[in-house]
Amino acid sequence: MGATVDSFKATHQVAVSLLAQIDSAGGQQRVDALNSLKEALLAHVREENNVIQEAMDKAGVEGPFKSSAQRFMGELGSIAQTALLPFFDKYSSSDAVGSDDFANDFNGIKSALADRIAFEEGMFYPELEKLGY
Numbered sequence: 001m002g003a004t005v006d007s008f009k010a011t012h013q014v015a016v017s018l019l020a021q022i023d024s025a026g027g028q029q030r031v032d033a034l035n036s037l038k039e040a041l042l043a044h045v046r047e048e049n050n051v052i053q054e055a056m057d058k059a060g061v062e063g064p065f066k067s068s069a070q071r072f073m074g075e076l077g078s079i080a081q082t083a084l085l086p087f088f089d090k091y092s093s094s095d096a097v098g099s100d101d102f103a104n105d106f107n108g109i110k111s112a113l114a115d116r117i118a119f120e121e122g123m124f125y126p127e128l129e130k131l132g133y
Contacts, residue, residue, distance in 0.1 A: 004051055004133035005125045011044045012117045019110050030097040038088045041113075045076055055131050065127055072124055083112060 018037040025033055052069045055061060087109050091097050 002129050002133045005129050008044070008048065008125065009121060011040060011047075012121065014040055015044075015113060015117070019113065022106065023110075026098065027094045031092065031094055034088060034091060034097065038084070041084060042080070045080055048076065049073055051128070051133060055128060055133060058131060061131065065131075068124070068127070079112070079116065083109065 015037060018033055018040065021033040022030055022037065052073055056066050056069050087105060090105070091102055096102065
């Protein structure tokens, strides 16, 4: 594996660990873990976008990779704007993370993140590795 892909996978493991902490914590500890997850995911998305843009700009990179990379970045941006940021905004206080809605919303986010991680690691990262990342 390339160093960049290894770093991305390490960030995924941090996210999975934070999700477990959120599951088992309550009150302010849960809010703190949510904030850590938010920071980690947003930094991860920025880094992925930078690397993907760099990869698309490499000489000799073919059209199929470019089109899948553009789709990947678009999906990532859409997920962040329509699901992640609203979730983190909604559950930014101890009262909110103790609400009846939290468990259901959190399970949805957790499932979506698990699916996205599986997709990235199984389908997209191998393409990045072929390009030396």
